[in-house]
Amino acid sequence: MSFPKDFIWGAATSSYQIEGAVNRDGRGPSIWDTFCATPGKVYKGHDGARACEHYDRWEEDLDILQELGMKAYRFSIAWPRVLPTGFEKQGLQAGLDFYSKLVDGLLERGITPWATLYHWDLPQPLDDAGSWPWRGICPHFVDFADVMSRSLGDRVANWITHNEPWVVSMLGYKSGEHAPGIKDMDKALAAAHHILLSHGMAVPVIRDNVKDAKVGITLNLCPSYPASNSEIDRVAAERFDGHFNRWFLDPLYGRDYPRDMIEHYEREGFALPEIHEGDFEHMAVDTDFLGINFYSRGIIRGEEEGNDPQTLHGTGVKTDMDWEVYGPSLRRLLTDVHRDYPTKEIIITENGAAYATGPDEDGRVKDTRRRAYFEQHLEACASAIDEGVPLTGYFAWSLLDNFEWAFGYAKRFGLVHVDYETQKRTIKDSAYWYRDFVAERS
Numbered sequence: 116m117s118f119p120k121d122f123i124w125g126a127a128t129s130s131y132q133i134e135g136a137v138n139r140d141g142r143g144p145s146i147w148d149t150f151c152a153t154p155g156k157v158y159k160g161h162d163g164a165r166a167c168e169h170y171d172r173w174e175e176d177l178d179i180l181q182e183l184g185m186k187a188y189r190f191s192i193a194w195p196r197v198l199p200t201g202f203e204k205q206g207l208q209a210g211l212d213f214y215s216k217l218v219d220g221l222l223e224r225g226i227t228p229w230a231t232l233y234h235w236d237l238p239q240p241l242d243d244a245g246s247w248p249w250r251g252i253c254p255h256f257v258d259f260a261d262v263m264s265r266s267l268g269d270r271v272a273n274w275i276t277h278n279e280p281w282v283v284s285m286l287g288y289k290s291g292e293h294a295p296g297i298k299d300m301d302k303a304l305a306a307a308h309h310i311l312l313s314h315g316m317a318v319p320v321i322r323d324n325v326k327d328a329k330v331g332i333t334l335n336l337c338p339s340y341p342a343s344n345s346e347i348d349r350v351a352a353e354r355f356d357g358h359f360n361r362w363f364l365d366p367l368y369g370r371d372y373p374r375d376m377i378e379h380y381e382r383e384g385f386a387l388p389e390i391h392e393g394d395f396e397h398m399a400v401d402t403d404f405l406g407i408n409f410y411s412r413g414i415i416r417g418e419e420e421g422n423d424p425q426t427l428h429g430t431g432v433k434t435d436m437d438w439e440v441y442g443p444s445l446r447r448l449l450t451d452v453h454r455d456y457p458t459k460e461i462i463i464t465e466n467g468a469a470y471a472t473g474p475d476e477d478g479r480v481k482d483t484r485r486r487a488y489f490e491q492h493l494e495a496c497a498s499a500i501d502e503g504v505p506l507t508g509y510f511a512w513s514l515l516d517n518f519e520w521a522f523g524y525a526k527r528f529g530l531v532h533v534d535y536e537t538q539k540r541t542i543k544d545s546a547y548w549y550r551d552f553v554a555e556r557s
């Protein structure tokens with residue numbers, strides 16, 4: 116498998132999933148603190164209060180990144196750590212200092228920082244004020260982007276505005292599986308609109324504050340395969356693609372919302388988001404890259420007219436998330452996106468697999484299935500590049516086992532095993548394999 120010499124090799128994490136220290140140094144509450152405290156929402160009542168104690172152990176974690184030969188590290192900034200209510204216009208010094216020393220620590224180790232602004236820990240007061248379905252949230256997100264890009268912009272060139280607008284809107288406001296736990300499709304569509312709008316409003320602000328900024332957004336995309344050749348399955352697969360992928364990609368690349376999906380949502384009786392003049396221009400702001408998080412494909416079976424299409428999980432090998440492992444679908448996704456949208460660069464901002472494998476008696480973590488997952492997905496990346504896809508980077512999810520949202524600590528995605536009792540880190544075999552894979556290609 117060959118990759119360009121300057122390919123960006125990295126690993127990713129997010130703030131709420133690893134930091135812990137939720138009450139320290141003036142951090143305000145986030146919607147995930149609230150959601151975790153609500154009985155029945157998160158597996159066994161787990162929460163991010165301690166997580167991987169990265170807030171205190173960040174140096175050890177950066178040493179691991181360096182030991183693994185990572186060229187880049189994608190992390191996210193906890194909004195309530197720097198703007199405790201979300202309404203402030205000035206950042207809280209302790210919060211700014213934490214990310215500043217993290218960035219310095221990366222640079223000292225020769226690792227390029229990639230900052231994500233919104234990876235889901237919304238300040239609770241902004242949620243109380245109306246959350247993402249509320250248009251008034253957008254200027255507050257822009258303030259957050261402004262504060263952070265001013266603070267770190269002299270050292271951080273790479274910025275991701277939002278992580279996974281589909282998950283934020285649909286799991287947060289339609290299925291209620293994620294914070295803030297709302298079940299209302301109208302609100303989910305409004306949330307998605309304001310996430311994309313706030314992205315569009317924030318990009319120029321980041322560019323103003325950061326010389327030579329590289330700015331983009333990360334979508335979780337899922338290539339859609341009909342379960343059979345039947346008309347009903349093909350229509351359902353097309354609709355799944357519209358709901359999951361095109362609803363976000365189209366407006367980001369200047370095509371407004373997809374017509375077929377507008378008609379579908381209207382037929383279903385959902386209220387479409389309120390669109391103001393200029394919204395689509397904002398959403399289609401020029402970006403430098405598209406971040407893609409990829410985990411698994413969707414195999415779609417249509418039901419009778421009017422029902423939601425059902426996603427099957429394939430018959431092949433599966434991870435602990437019950438997600439099918441099928442590398443070639445990543446190659447198809449990349450070539451499709453490249454064919455259909457004028458992305459300048461594409462970066463895999465997350466890709467990985469959950470397997471529970473822990474240390475053996477000899478202390479080694481022999482997670483061969485994770486290694487196989489990486490191998491086949493990197494193969495997909497290499498062939499997409501051969502086919503002309505401008506793929507320039509790959510971040511493994513995740514550096515550490517961590518708080519996997521509604522699944523709590525039950526699902527382990529890490530390159531590094533974390534013993535949550537002792538906080539001991541153990542580098543897994545898959546991480547050593549990834550280290551060697553990268554070293555051979557740099």
Ligand code: FCB
Nearest residue numbers: 129278279282335519528
């Ligand atoms: C993605 C999230 C990330 C992690 C992985 C498994 O949807 O961005 O935080 O939970 O899934």
